[in-house]
Amino acid sequence: MPLRRSHTKSRKGCLECKRRHVKCDEGIPKCTLCKKRKLECRYPHPNEGEDSPMASSSAQDETESGTVTPPRDxxxxxxxxxxxxxxxxxxxxxxxxxxxxxxxxxxxxxxxxxxxxxxxxxxxxxxxxxxxxxxxxxxxxxxxxxxxxxxxxxxxxxxxxxxxxxxxxxxxxxxxxxxxxxxxxxxxxxxxxxxxxxxxxxxxxxxxxxxxxxxxxxxxxxxxxxxxxxxxxxCAPDTQESLESGKNDQDIMTSLARLHSIIDTRKGSDQPTYCATWQQLQQAIEPWPKIGPHGGPLAWPLFLSDKFSSLLQHGDWIARVLFLHYGVAMRLLCHRWYVRDWGRRLVWATLQQLDEIPQDWEETISWIRRAAARED
Structure with a gap:
């Protein structure tokens, strides 16, 4: 009677190797098989496969206490x-x-x-x-x-x-x-x-x-x-961005100054919301290329009021233009790997929602388009 060939099972291998019942070399980020076959390589959670009551109880206790002790295996x-x-x-x-x-x-x-x-x-x-x-x-x-x-x-x-x-x-x-x-x-x-x-x-x-x-x-x-x-x-107020001050941030401040002049002429119940939102945006951008004590453009959403959000949802043009300036400001951070073209995407997505642009805003919207499209 022929001897049955022994097979070493991969108990800690990736999910694809487990599915195929083959030995996994547990390569990171992809094992050799998945890399060769161009498959998605995923590994089970560390605690998966620990079926004993003691292991389950221990894992539950550790989770509830907020501490985790790595399993022996x-x-x-x-x-x-x-x-x-x-x-x-x-x-x-x-x-x-x-x-x-x-x-x-x-x-x-x-x-x-x-x-x-x-x-x-x-x-x-x-x-x-x-x-x-x-x-x-x-x-x-x-x-x-x-x-x-x-x-x-x-x-x-x-x-x-x-x-x-x-x-x-x-x-x-x-x-x-x-x-x-x-x-x-x-x-x-x-x-x-x-x-x-x-x-x-x-x-x-x-x-x-x-x-x-x-x-x-x-x-x-x-x-x-x-x-x-x-x-x-x-220590943000004392730390300067590696990206030097350039034309883009100067243009934003110039455009914001023009926008402030328009806000001053718009009397009514919404003017305090406009003024507060404008001031917060100006404080986020003005210290550039330093971050500033208010956290820079990245932190600006923290200061958005529900009233401003409501104005934006209802198509208020001053609110729209303020929001678009925020998108342009995020372009200042495009050299960060986790921001990249995020500001441009926000601008394009906002512009796509606009209906006919009033004549009073055509020049401003035209500048915003150019600023968002600029390669830094």
Missing amino acids: FPLATRLLETRLFHQYLTSTYHTLSRDGLSAHHLSMTIPRMAASCPYLLDSIHAFSALHLASVETDNRASWLDHAVRYQSQACAGLSKVLPEMSPQDYEPAFVSSIIIMLFAIGSRVLSLEARPLDPLLVVLEARTLISGPAMLFSRIKEGGIDAQLDGWL
């Missing part, structure tokens, strides 16, 4: 992936954030140390690093995006468990994680492989919701009187 693919992502953050990704007016020391030293005892912060770092890799390794973009989305989901789930009963010690890691989650939301739209129609106002209101989280936590940090590890991290 931690999948090799996951270990390699997370090492690669953390290495990417420490050697490359954090440098891209330090240009935003954030302390490079805190980004490279304090925050990684904080993440070592905070799973949701670590997950947010892994997610953002995977997204960064998706932007530079275009051949593997789909795989990196898949990893990025899974870690982002874990980060959001972990943060949501902490928020209801947050202690002062949680403020700083939650603040950093919420900042990274917000930047991820912007970057994932820019890098997404899906070409979905864009609702500009909805997108900006979603950004307002995301930014409100870090803003609330930052207020708690300032009011808490605790020994802040992030003291000096937000």
Whole structure:
């Protein structure tokens, strides 16, 4: 009777190799088989396959307590992936954030140390690093995006468990994680492989919701009187963008000045809303190429009022023109990998919704079109 040939089963391999019942070499971001056959390579969650009651109970207890202890048989693919992502953050990704007016020391030293005892912060770092890799390794973009989305989901789930009963010690890691989650939301739209129609106002209101989280936590940090590890991290007023001041930002300020003159002549109940929105936009752009204390164009959605949103939804032309200036202002950030042409896309999507342009606004809209189309 012939001996039955033994077969080593890949218990920690990718889902495609499991489906085909073949040995997986657990390559990152793609195993050899998936790379050769040009297949989407996805790995199961680290806890999948741990079927014992003890493992399930342990995982549940760890999730509820907000801490995670790696299982003894931690999948090799996951270990390699997370090492690669953390290495990417420490050697490359954090440098891209330090240009935003954030302390490079805190980004490279304090925050990684904080993440070592905070799973949701670590997950947010892994997610953002995977997204960064998706932007530079275009051949593997789909795989990196898949990893990025899974870690982002874990980060959001972990943060949501902490928020209801947050202690002062949680403020700083939650603040950093919420900042990274917000930047991820912007970057994932820019890098997404899906070409979905864009609702500009909805997108900006979603950004307002995301930014409100870090803003609330930052207020708690300032009011808490605790020994802040992030003291000096937000040094935006003293940090200059690597992109030098140019014609585009000067043109925006000139156009905003003309718009302010028009707003001054529009008396009525909506004028205070116009004035407040204009001032917030001017404060976001005027310090350029410095970020400024108000967070620059990226933070402008935080200050949008519901009244302004309502005016925009009802086709108010001053509200439309103010919003379009925000899209042009976002073009100033086009050299950041997680922003790129986001400002241009907002402008085009808004212009597509416009009906006949009133004669009074034709010159302004014509300038906005040229500014959005300009190659920087």
